[in-house]
Amino acid sequence: SQTIHQWPATLVQPVGSPLSLECTVEGTSNPNLYWYRQAAGRGLQLLFYSVGIGQISSEVPQNLSASRPQDRQFILSSKKLLLSDSGFYLCAWSVLGDSYNSPLHFGNGTRLTVT
């Protein structure tokens, strides 16, 4: 069965420090991968998605970047964190070539607090 791992679970970082969040998927090949952010008590906002190694699409211009160095690995990064980067970050995957009738499957999330 497919599983998705996301770490760390919680992170407290000072303003101006770098960020690296990692997500890996097991049990499937060539997944679509996604990074979402959730502000406190709000819905989810799509940040990045990827349909293959090195292929990254950005939904919202911001202080973050994403990379996909391996088929089942998706990394969210920042060179200098802002206070507004605080939030709950969720990685998700779906089957490559899927369509509007397929759900996304989410990791357990990373709660980031920028101080």
Place this chain on the structure above:
Amino acid sequence: AQKITQTQPGMFVQEKEAVTLDCTYDTSDPSYGLFWYKQPSSGEMIFLIYQGSYDQQNATEGRYSLNFQKARKSANLVISASQLGDSAMYFCAMREGEDDYKLSFGAGTTVTVRA
């Protein structure tokens, strides 16, 4: 324009009773999928149920059913026989045929089940 609207920020329901969570959507694409997710306080997003735009019957999954009214563009979730473990935030989401990589979320509804 908001693609998914959930107008109930919070609801209380008595244990063993049914609860209906409202969701309306906006799209001009004839092909789309509607999803409901549950997010407990621990943060993970759990996929509950799916309804496709071409489905003739309402979707059901155990105690979850989806009241799909296409002409009204609504996709309400019904949870029957509520349990204490149903206390969580519930999100309605949509994938559209033309932008089918993207899952757009509503703001969510918090459900609290009372004993």
